[in-house]
Amino acid sequence: MDGEAAPPRMSAAEIERFLETEFPQMHEGGRSVSIESVRRMGAVLRMAYHERHLRPGGTVSGPAMMALADYAMYVAVLAQLGPVALAVTTNLSINFLRRPARRDMLADCTIMKLGRRLAVGEVALRSEGEEDLAAHVVTTYSLPGAVK
Template sequence: MSERPPMMTAAEVSAFLDREFPQIHIGGRCFHVEDIGPMSARMRMDYHERHVRPGGTLSGPSMMTLADLALYVAILGQIGPVGLAVTTNLAFNFLRKPAQRALVAECRILKLGKRLAVGDVEIRSQGDEAIVCHATGTYSIPG
């Protein structure tokens, strides 16, 4: 698959999210678009007590949100500001307990068609090489 340059920068995607999905910042901004590359994106979720569940681990729903958002951001970076691209499937493997610090999601798009995009996301505790969560997902792109 040939890699084409992204249509949107990290700053442009961030501005789009701020404008179209301000609800992701309720309780304070914790999701940050760090990079958009060809068929890829990197996001960070800041550590906050609201993400901690009993047992001292970061919650699965927080990691799921980060993975879903990272895939959406990677797709937007490639196709432009399409607000109605929607998740059709997500699958998660929680591999180890994340540290109580920021999480970094590295997303790559495996297939980008006219109607569907498929990608995978690796989530790590910031500063650690071990993957704590691996996700795969499919998005439907409106025609």
């Protein structure tokens, strides 16, 4: 598969509609993650700053950041492949680099390799308005066999 030459197959709005049907549990308890944009081999998502994402000490929790990064990769994969609900995470490695600020968090995902069976990407997590990364994530997704 030559994923690097292919433009996105789905827009941010199309992905949002697809996920409302296929993955409604993502927004259980209220919507806090939104798709800012999709591009060839990537996507940017926003997680609204909210108390439910905090851990003791008042910082954004690791599980909240991991969920945002994982969802960003899923959105980037969907943008490239189209509506493939069964793409799943096989690996996610995160390095926490600094304490995030008390504001929205942005996840900028870039797919580094898009093959027939696996997609490998990296996600840069930043607090809105910050240049320095709060965390760096590398993730791999297993793609359904029907992908061509």
